[in-house]
Each structure stands twice: as C-alpha cells, then as structure tokens.
Amino acid sequence: MSEIPGPKPLPLLGNLASVLSTSAQTNVDFAREYHERYGPIFAMTLGGQRMIFASGHALVAEMCADPRWSKSVHATLAEVRAFAGDGLFTAHTGEPNWAAAHRLLMPAFGPMAMRDWFPGMLDIAEQMFTRWARFGPDAVIDVGDDMTRLTLDTIALTAFGLRLNSFYSETMHPFVGAMTRSLVEAGARSERLPAVQSLMLGANRRYRADIDTMRGITERIVADRIAQPAEDRPDDLLERMLGTDGLPAGNIQYQLATFLIAGHETTSGLLTFVTHELLAHPALLARARQTVDRVLGDRTPAFEDLADLGYLGQILRETLRLHPTAPAFALTPDQNLTLGGYEVSADEDVLVMLPTLHRDPAVWADPDTFDPDRFAPERMAEIPEYAWMPFGHGARACIGRPFALQEATLVLAMMLQRFDLERCDPDYELVIQETLTIKPKDLRVRAVARTSRP
Numbered sequence: 001m002s003e004i005p006g007p008k009p010l011p012l013l014g015n016l017a018s019v020l021s022t023s024a025q026t027n028v029d030f031a032r033e034y035h036e037r038y039g040p041i042f043a044m045t046l047g048g049q050r051m052i053f054a055s056g057h058a059l060v061a062e063m064c065a066d067p068r069w070s071k072s073v074h075a076t077l078a079e080v081r082a083f084a085g086d087g088l089f090t091a092h093t094g095e096p097n098w099a100a101a102h103r104l105l106m107p108a109f110g111p112m113a114m115r116d117w118f119p120g121m122l123d124i125a126e127q128m129f130t131r132w133a134r135f136g137p138d139a140v141i142d143v144g145d146d147m148t149r150l151t152l153d154t155i156a157l158t159a160f161g162l163r164l165n166s167f168y169s170e171t172m173h174p175f176v177g178a179m180t181r182s183l184v185e186a187g188a189r190s191e192r193l194p195a196v197q198s199l200m201l202g203a204n205r206r207y208r209a210d211i212d213t214m215r216g217i218t219e220r221i222v223a224d225r226i227a228q229p230a231e232d233r234p235d236d237l238l239e240r241m242l243g244t245d246g247l248p249a250g251n252i253q254y255q256l257a258t259f260l261i262a263g264h265e266t267t268s269g270l271l272t273f274v275t276h277e278l279l280a281h282p283a284l285l286a287r288a289r290q291t292v293d294r295v296l297g298d299r300t301p302a303f304e305d306l307a308d309l310g311y312l313g314q315i316l317r318e319t320l321r322l323h324p325t326a327p328a329f330a331l332t333p334d335q336n337l338t339l340g341g342y343e344v345s346a347d348e349d350v351l352v353m354l355p356t357l358h359r360d361p362a363v364w365a366d367p368d369t370f371d372p373d374r375f376a377p378e379r380m381a382e383i384p385e386y387a388w389m390p391f392g393h394g395a396r397a398c399i400g401r402p403f404a405l406q407e408a409t410l411v412l413a414m415m416l417q418r419f420d421l422e423r424c425d426p427d428y429e430l431v432i433q434e435t436l437t438i439k440p441k442d443l444r445v446r447a448v449a450r451t452s453r454p
C-alpha cells in the first residue's frame with residue numbers, strides 16, 4: 001500500500017519546516033498550495049501526529065457516503081471546548097448532551113419556526129440601514145465590522161431576547177473581542193507543544209481573562225431571564241433550554257456561548273463576501289437589484305417576500321461556494337479502512353478543505369468564476385451530492401442553516417433596495433482574514449441612499 005503524498009517528515013520537527021517555508025498567509029491558502037503540489041489528498045506530520053487533508057470531490061464523496069465516517073472534534077475544536085464545552089458545535093456525537101440539545105433545539109430551526117425569527121432580524125437590519133442613511137454618503141463604512149454588529153445583535157435578540165445595541169455604541173460589544181482572540185488562541189494552542197504553552201504566561205492570562213469575560217456575559221443572560229416574571233418571558237431558544245424538559249445548567253452556559261459564536265461569525269463573513277462579489281460584478285448586482293425592486297418596490301420586506309427572492313439565494317450559495325466562511329470540517333472513521341486506496345486508521349482525522357473542494361474542476365466549469373446561475377433551479381440537478389457543503393455534513397451539519405440564509409437574504413435585499421454602494425478603494429483586492437472562520441479584510445464602502453439621488 002502506498003503512502004499518502006505530502007512533504008517528507010523531519011525528525012522531531014515533523015513537517016514544521018516545510019510548513020514555515022510556504023508563502024501562504026492563511027491555513028486556507030496553505031492547503032490550496034499543497035493541494036496544487038500533492039493532489040486531492042495530502043498528509044503531513046506535526047508534533048508526531050499525522051494530519052490528513054482531503055478536497056477532491058471523489059474522495060470527499062467516498063467519505064460522506066460511508067457511515068463509518070463521522071464528525072471529529074479535531075485539535076482546534078478540542079481547544080474551543082475550553083469555552084464552548086459540550087455545546088452543540090464542540091460536543092462529541094456520543095456525549096449525552098449532544099443528542100439532548102439536538103432533539104430539543106431542532107424544532108426551533110424548522111420551517112414553521114422561521115417566521116418567528118423574522119421580526120427580530122428585520123428590527124436589527126433597520127437599525128443598521130437607518131444608521132447608514134443618517135450618517136450619509138460621506139461616512140466610511142467598514143462592511144465586516146457592521147455585518148458583525150448586525151449578526152451578533154440579531155442572534156442575541158432572536159435567540160435570547162437580549163438587546164446588545166451595537167449600533168448605538170462606538171465600540172464593538174466586549175463579547176466580540178474576547179471571542180475573536182480566543183478563537184485565534186485556540187487555533188495557535190492546538191499547534192503548540194505543552195512545554196511551550198506553559199511558558200507563555202501573557203497569552204495564558206489573556207486567554208483565561210477572555211474566557212471569563214464570555215462566561216460572565218452568558219451567566220448574566222441566564223440570571224436576567226430567571227429574574228423575569230414568567231408572563232414576560234419570550235418564547236425563544238433560551239426558554240426552551242431552561243424549560244422543565246430542558247438542559248443542565250452548565251450545558252446551557254456552553255450552548256449560549258456556542259450560539260453567540262456560531263450564530264454570528266460565519267453569517268457576517270457571508271454578508272461581507274457577498275458585498276465584495278456584487279461590487280466586483282456590477283452586471284450581477286444590477287440583476288439582483290431588479291429582482292428586489294420587482295418583489296419589494298419601496299415596501300418594507302415581509303416574511304412572505306423571501307420566497308420570491310430566489311435569485312438572491314443563488315447569489316448567496318455561489319458566495320459560499322467560493323468563500324465557505326467555515327472553511328473546513330473534520331471527519332474520522334470508526335475503524336481502520338482505506339480512503340482513495342490509502343490506509344487510514346480509526347484514531348486519525350481527515351480535514352475536508354471546502355475552498356478547494358468547492359473549486360474541483362471535475363465538478364465545476366471555470367471554478368474560480370463567480371456565477372450564481374450555477375444554482376439556478378433548473379440546473380441544481382447538475383450539482384453532484386457532496387460537491388457543495390458549506391454547512392457541513394450529516395447529523396452534525398449546521399443547525400442554523402435556514403436561519404443564516406434567511407437573515408442574509410433579508411439584509412442583502414434591504415441593502416440593494418435602499419443604497420448604492422461605492423468602494424472607498426475602487427481597486428480593492430480581496431484579502432482574507434482568518435480566525436476559525438474567514439472574512440474579507442478592510443472592505444470599506446460609502447452608502448448613497450437611492451432616494452436621495454438626482
């Protein structure tokens with residue numbers, strides 16, 4: 001049996017040296033570079049542990065169609081358990097609280113529930129766009145920052161009845177800084193040797209403090225809710241968790257942190273990438289706006305309108321193809337087996353790299369071209385199973401998918417309906433900023449209200 005291709009390991013250092021000698025700025029770039037060099041599967045040894053990366057459609061489909069493979073809480077996610085514990089995202093599938101929370105919370109994301117989310121989403125979107133209108137066409141808007149305010153306030157309001165009021169504040173909510181630093185630190189920790197880690201006193205103190213900050217915020221949310229009289233309490237995600245058939249108190253803390261993190265980072269990245277892509281493709285932007293003008297005119301959007309904004313859905317799906325904001329997930333087999341003819345053992349993880357999977361030329365014509373027509377209803381049947389997986393796979397796939405797509409559709413529709421955007425730097429080149437997730441760095445625009453145009 002042959003070896004999985006990849007750089008030759010060096011004694012002790014593993015492949016650290018070869019990793020450090022790439023020009024890649026992010027893990028995503030690094031994986032793309034190595035896939036170009038070694039093919040759809042490559043392995044490297046770091047700290048004595050072999051890591052396997054897969055991204056060709058044939059290989060990924062081989063794993064996903066085989067029930068022996070399932071989600072692994074891989075090295076970085078295992079670190080994230082320091083603040084997300086056995087919450088839905090970082091729980092092992094076998095842990096009792098995963099099944100309990102999955103059963104309890106799934107109905108809150110079903111088709112019937114989506115209407116209940118709508119008013120909160122609209123409320124926060126109105127806040128952002130009112131601010132854009134009031135500040136006027138000379139104000140510089142950092143799209144990533146504003147979309148982060150929007151998605152964080154939206155998940156807090158709709159899931160926990162909490163108003164963070166990020167659009168009424170100069171600075172970002174303290175949860176954001178603590179979360180961003182902790183995600184970066186969790187990623188770095190998973191690559192550090194324990195002896196090195198224990199010497200990094202400053203980083204360790206900062207990490208502890210950030211985790212305490214997040215915990216303080218989630219404890220406060222629960223305390224405030226419990227102090228409310230029963231008749232004033234909203235019927236939301238938090239209420240479900242606190243109910244008689246709810247979840248253990250410690251697990252609720254972890255679920256709150258999980259939803260605040262998973263419920264906003266990736267959606268704000270999606271909204272920032274889609275803004276970038278539409279500004280880079282004026283003809284597609286014009287077509288999207290025609291759709292919005294036809295469906296909405298100058299009305300405030302209603303829940304029923306979303307179903308008629310299918311072209312915006314295509315644009316969002318194509319954006320997630322090129323820029324999957326959660327760029328990788330890990331699968332592990334429950335027994336020794338072969339993958340693409342190579343031996344993989346039961347204790348190993350395979351990282352599925354979505355940016356490269358989503359550009360596999362065996363599946364996608366002109367894979368680097370932004371073309372929302374790939375997702376036209378009559379062409380959906382052309383897309384093979386497991387070729388597009390921005391929301392993950394199987395039982396552990398994203399629970400928030402309908403929530404994210406509804407929120408993003410609404411915000412994109414309102415943005416196109418109300419504003420002409422101009423890039424502050426007309427030659428803006430996409431630079432990707434990576435924590436666990438990816439988003440465009442420093443995309444700045446001016447927003448000119450359409451009604452105030454000559």
Ligand code: MNH
Nearest residue numbers: 088089262263266267326329390391392396398399400404
């Ligand atoms: Mn989300 C799991 C991507 C929005 C809550 N999400 C996942 C996974 C991916 C993912 C990929 C699987 C990860 C893995 O296998 O390790 N999620 C996204 C993307 C968006 C997104 C690309 C937006 C765009 N996610 C959201 C939103 C919420 C949410 C919004 C909450 C409202 N996601 C989750 C939770 C899980 C998850 C919770 C874990 C589900 C589970 O394992 O049971």
